[in-house]
Amino acid sequence: xxxxxxxxxxxxxxxxxxxxxxxxxxxxxxxxxxxxxxxxxxxxxxxxxxxxxxxxxxxxxxxxxxxxxxxxxxxxxxxxxxxxxxxxxxxxxxxxxxxxxxxxxxxxxxxxxxxxxxxxxxxxxxxxxxxxxxxxxxxxxxxxxxxxxxxxxxxxxxxxxxxxxxxxxxxxxxxxxxxxxxxxxxxxxxxxxxxxxxxxxxxxxxxxxxxxxxxxxxxxxxxxxxxxxxxxxxxxxxxxxxxxxxxxxxxxxxxxx
Ligand SMILES: [Zn+2]
Ligand SMILES: [Zn+2]
Numbered sequence: 001x002x003x004x005x006x007x008x009x010x011x012x013x014x015x016x017x018x019x020x021x022x023x024x025x026x027x028x029x030x031x032x033x034x035x036x037x038x039x040x041x042x043x044x045x046x047x048x049x050x051x052x053x054x055x056x057x058x059x060x061x062x063x064x065x066x067x068x069x070x071x072x073x074x075x076x077x078x079x080x081x082x083x084x085x086x087x088x089x090x091x092x093x094x095x096x097x098x099x100x101x102x103x104x105x106x107x108x109x110x111x112x113x114x115x116x117x118x119x120x121x122x123x124x125x126x127x128x129x130x131x132x133x134x135x136x137x138x139x140x141x142x143x144x145x146x147x148x149x150x151x152x153x154x155x156x157x158x159x160x161x162x163x164x165x166x167x168x169x170x171x172x173x174x175x176x177x178x179x180x181x182x183x184x185x186x187x188x189x190x191x192x193x194x195x196x197x198x199x200x201x202x203x204x205x206x207x208x209x210x211x212x213x214x215x216x217x218x219x220x221x222x223x224x225x226x227x228x229x230x231x232x233x234x235x236x237x238x239x240x241x242x243x244x245x246x247x248x249x250x251x252x253x254x255x256x257x
Contacts, residue, residue, distance in 0.1 A: 001215070002032060002068075002214075002215070003025065003030055003217050004032070004070070004215060004216045004246070005035050005072065005096060005185065005214075005217060006033065007034075007035065007072075011036045011050065011072075012037065012047050012048050013037070013220060016219070018058075018059060018062055021225060024223065024225045025067075025225050031065070031068075032066070032226075033094050034059065035071055035096050036050050036071055037050070040079035040082050040083055040086075041076055042074065042101070043101070043104055048074065052090050056069070069091075070094030070096065071092050073087070074101065075129075075132035075135075076132070091248075093246055094140050094214075094245070094246035094249070095140045096216070097133070097139030097140075099129045099132060100147070102124055102128050107152075113153040113154070121148070121154075122152065122159060122164060123164060130170050130171050133171065137178055140249065141246075142183060144187070144218065145159075145168075145171070145183075146194075149194070150187065158193060161197070161204055165204075168201065169204065169208060172204065176209050181214050182212075182214075183213065183216055184213045184215045184241075184243075185218055186217050186227055186229060186231065187217065189227075198235065205239070206240045206241050212244045212251065213236060213244070214243070214245060214246070215229065
């Protein structure tokens with residue numbers, strides 16, 4: 001099985017070496033795709049961007065059947081053409097499209113949530129995601145749809161399908177029309193309630209005609225690689241979705257799923 005979402009030292013918030021990532025993955029019997037953060041036009045200079053030339057220079061020798069080279073691209077409408085060129089001009093195996101910023105504010109920090117109800121904050125986030133998906137037609141999979149549920153500054157941060165069913169349906173229809181995958185991010189899967197709520201979300205993806213998901217831990221340290229993957233397999237089975245990964249920008253079907 002592939003962990004399709006791993007950050008090493010080229011990501012400004014990770015100091016995991018490729019050696020330690022490989023060692024950890026091998027120990028767990030899994031393969032992985034490195035997906036470094038690239039948030040073009042990120043409001044703080046030098047954060048979440050990396051030197052793509054150096055990335056390929058330093059990592060190409062490590063590339064093989066069990067270690068692929070991808071990118072996690074921050075989707076933001078003011079950088080679409082630069083992002084498109086970046087993807088077209090570089091030989092990534094896999095491209096995750098993620099929303100990390102809304103109103104040019106990092107969802108990690110409280111500013112974005114100030115003066116908003118939870119419903120307003122989450123709805124705006126999902127609207128931006130839908131809007132980005134209409135433009136970013138060169139990604140392979142939509143990253144962590146529940147990203148906001150990690151950091152929302154509310155007593156109950158969870159993302160409930162029932163509260164946002166219309167917009168989530170629109171997002172899924174767009175993904176399906178454009179033949180894109182949905183990532184199942186296992187970062188929040190050490191919590192039973194989160195798993196339950198995510199099953200509601202991913203089940204709906206299947207009901208609307210979605211077939212393929214990628215599974216990623218979003219690891220920033222070796223121990224997190226492949227975390228909660230047994231649970232992800234179970235969620236995929238319950239939701240009737242097939243786990244895939246990408247190599248050379250093409251969908252690969254894991255023999256086991
Ligand atoms: Zn992300
Ligand atoms: Zn990530």
